[in-house]
Amino acid sequence: MGGALGLLIGLAVFVTILPGTAWAQEEVTSPIYQYRQKEMSTGYYEQHEASPLPYGPTTGGQVLREGVLTLAPTAAPVRRRTYLADSHQGLRFYRRLTCIKCHPRGALDIHTRRARLTCRQCHGPEPIAGINHYYSAMNSSRRHAYICAKCHEGASVSFATYVVHEPSAQSLATRESFPTLFYTYWGMLLLFLGTLAFFVPHSFMVGLRELVNPKEVFGEMMSKSSRFVRDRIPIYRSKLNEVHSKAKKERDKENMENEGDHAD
């Protein structure tokens, strides 16, 4: 009996030590908690995201007060916001902010721009759990099932390693965080610039050469397309007529000389 009581007390203590639960996807899984209904919304993205309801009672763990983030350097990695049940706790004027105010790049990916997803469709309603929080639906151990699979039925753990909020590919910081993306971007950019840097001036030079000195290009034998140019562009007409008459004279002269040789 004493042992069972001890076990219960132990469990109770253990439960209090565990981090609080995080709301994950009620707005999708439950017909009651549709966050669009709970929030005042004009229908526009920014306003819609701007006024979350007050925190619910499920926010667990230590609540940090505004302005008193006094973490020891060694504790900082553990208490990083991505590990908190409420990743925005203690932030000043949080309720007046929009997501993209602090996470501008977060709204520049394909999911938000193309599929028109709002932040909370993946990150959940307030309090928004840190993506690494133990119970967060965004936790990498269950993200594929709780988040990705909402739209991508059958998503696997591997699938969930797709980087939704891609870092800026050209940024030097990306060389550390996502080197393959960084080098792919710069490789393709160099290929693009290298190809055009060679072929555009080269083609231009060829065009210019053909334009300013038609003799070497067209000679006296002209293709129909070249005649088309000659007949429509005055500078060509005079230049080519000059070239042709000169060539004709030379040819006649040659013929006469040849005939003379034969006569001899």
Added chain:
Amino acid sequence: MRIKRFDRNQRLFHLFLMLTFLIQSGTGFGRLFITTDFGRSLSSIFGGYEIALVIHFWVGTIMMVGFTVHVVYLVKRIDRRNLLNSILGPDSLVLGPQDAKHLLQRIKWTLGLDSHPKLDRWAYWEKFDYWAVFWGLPLLAVTGIMLRFPLLTTKLLPGWTLNIAGLLHRAEAILAASFIFIVHFFIGHFRPHSFPMNEAMFSGTVHLEEALEEKPAWVDRLKKEGKLDPAMAKPPARWFRVFYFIFGYTALGFGLYILINGIVYGRYIQLH
């Protein structure tokens, strides 16, 4: 007097590539620029954002079937009894040291420092055109399949490879379209020698004079091999010329429409 330059199969391959490439450009860039007015207009031609993707996928599939047929055609064209000449000879599109020589000589020619190189059947820029498509198509196909089937892809590869595939697909598409709409169009149709249109790929023939001017080594070789007379061809019918002028300029206009708007609206989109 005209001389045969491209046979029916080669012209069909070009026509096939031209049509599929333009459709892929329209649907692909329509989607890439969908957040802009240009993207929405372009997509609307193909039935909107979603339908454009369906078209993009199926035309891409048809393109890959065409590419496979082309590879089979290439393999069949190889003369095994004369393998080296078949692969590296003057009728082959494989780049060789003489192409580098011609390139340097032509650069000097543009500066007035040398005569024009005596080109054979394929000029270096034509070979570059060909190989650019040859490596670009499989790259677009592989990355396109990865993006179209992300669940299947991530059974074999990590999910972040989709980020790379997306970037590669778009970057290669932009490179290919820029090259075709700027360099290929200019070399093929707008430079004084080709203007108003290089008809060879449509009619299959060129004027003998034109070939003598630009590809004298080819004509000389045909003469020596006794193939010049059999290569003589009739000029295309007038109605056919009218048809391919209209068709060619429509394609050209569509390409330029994408190019100009792509440059104008480029700042509003992200590559990745």
